[in-house]
Amino acid sequence: MRDIFHEELDAINGGLIQMSLLVREAFSDATKALLNSDLALAEKVISSDSAIDEIYHELDARxxxxxxxxxxxxNDLRKLVSSLRISADLERMGDLAHHIAKTARMRYPNCAVPEILKNTIVAMDKEGSAISEKMTTVIQYGDTVRALEVDADDDEMDRLHRELIATLLxxxxxxxxxxAIDMTLLGRYYERFSDHAVSIAHRVYYVVTGEYAGDKL
Amino acid sequence: MRDIFHEELDAINGGLIQMSLLVREAFSDATKALLNSDLALAEKVISSDSAIDEIYHELDARxxxxxxxxxxxxNDLRKLVSSLRISADLERMGDLAHHIAKTARMRYPNCAVPEILKNTIVAMDKEGSAISEKMTTVIQYGDTVRALEVDADDDEMDRLHRELIATLLxxxxxxxxxxAIDMTLLGRYYERFSDHAVSIAHRVYYVVTGEYAGDKL
Known part of the structure; x- marks a missing residue:
């Protein structure tokens, strides 16, 4: 009985990993679509959101x-409840990538991001990618070292967000x-994307160690 | 055994009702603080957020x-899993009220909302209050009629949000x-507050009827 249980638990974790890879891809493609005014890529991200939602509902039921x-x-029950929470965060991260792609589409054939802010968005994309890559490793291996590292990345994302607002002002x-409205909302999408990744990493940390990540920082 | 179980289930639902009342109060106080540049009230909302978080963590553990x-x-299991999701939405609604209050505090002694947008914010507050009052009734009585009514309120909130952006432009x-940046973010906080209330109402609808609210609309 226990073996079937752990096989099924692994399958659920596999679903979370699959979701996190799709979310990372959507996020990275959305930024590319945004910076290069690439309508086809924006449409791809927008339509891929339903695939993420589908895995989310399937994982919930499972x-x-x-x-x-x-x-x-x-601990097994805590792991499963934690999976429910993690999939909800991942679903929301997919929504945020979707919002970024919709901004790219709305302004096409123009670029929503003016020249002066392109480097900031490139840097926010880099942080978002780094943080979601670490988050995936944390989900996959229960890596508690990486789970604490994401906070520094999130601090950098917050700094970039403040830099973006300072440029607008x-x-x-x-x-x-x-x-300015577009950039305010875009800034918020990147920042929230990062917040959800931190929340996921901390949740795994808690399941693995029984301690709150906040107490270790 | 079943009686203790249902007593405990009622207690958890009581916790959700308590959370939703605190969230509604925080939301309404935050708007008052925002429109009247009331620093003391803004501080009250900001510090009350930890009370909401506390119930959230307690309900989770319970x-x-x-x-x-x-x-x-x-169905009993579905109800409990649904409670976990509802408390997460309520916690997030508390955060959004907290963000509104922080905007009020940041601009004090000035008012963050210019005269031209005060009526829109008053209307968004009215919709947000109506929707969260219905949501509380839905949580309390499993009221499936009210659970479908919130969509019309949310449509009105979205319309007001578009009106706000049109004024900025x-x-x-x-x-x-x-x-404009303040108002863009405030508009988003009100709109997201409403989205979470809809999500809660739909979740209860699903637990009570076994059907998705979206299929009935």
Whole structure:
């Protein structure tokens, strides 16, 4: 009985890894679509969101079913409840990539990001990719070292977010209110993407160690 | 055994109701603080967020504990898993009220909302209050009629959100980029608050009827 249970637990974790790879790809493609005004790529990200949602619903059903059939306790149950939370965070990360792609599409054939902010978005994309790559490793191997590393990445993302807002507020900003609105929302999408990745990494940390990541930082 | 289980289930639902009342109060106080530049009220909302988080963590532990001890199946299990999701949405709604209050505090003694947008924010507050009041009734009584009504409220919230953005983009906008950024983020907080309430109402609808609310709309 226990072997079937752990096989099923591994399959659920496999689903989370698959979701996190799709989310990373959507995020990275959305930034490319945004910076290069690539309409086809934006459309690809927008339509791929339903694939992420599908795995999310399937994992939910599978997890609830496993709890009902095998009635796990203690750490096994915590792992499964944690999976429910992680898949919800991943689903939301997919939504945020979707929002970035929709901004690219809305402004096509123009580029939503003015020249002066392109480097900031490139840097935010780099942080977002790094953090979601670490998050995937944390999900896959229960890597508690990486699970604490994401906080430094998130701090850097927050710094870039402040830098973006400072650019919008500087005297040299000459792109008007509409572009400022786009950039404000884009900044928020990148920052929230990173927050969800941190939340996932900390959740795995808690399941593996029984301690809150916040207490170690 | 079943009686203790249902008593405990009621207690968890009581915790969700308590959370939703605190969230509604925080949301309504945050708007008052925002419109009246009321620093004391803003501080009250900001510090009350930890009370909401505390109930959230307590409910989580209690729900997981109940699943472990009583090993519910079928609908009882679905109810408990749904509670975990609902408390996460409520916790996030509390965060959004907290963000609104922080904007009020950041701009004090000035008012973050210019005269031209006050009516829109009043209307968004009214919708947000209506929707969260219905959501509380849905949680409390499993009211499936109200659970479908929230979609019309959410449509109205989305319309108000578009109206807000249109005001920022109109030629008559004379409050500059900084206020536009504040208003863009505030608009998003109100809109997301409403989205989470819809998500909660739909979740209860599903637990009560076994059908997706989306199929009925």
């Amino acid at each position: 997890t609830i079913n496993l709890i009902a059939r095998q009635q796990p306790v203690a 500087s005297d040299s900003w000459e792109h008007g209110v509409e572009t | 729900t997981i504990n109940l699943i472990a001890r009583q090993q519910p199946v079928a 109109s030629d008559s906008w004379e409050h500059g980029v900084e206020t």
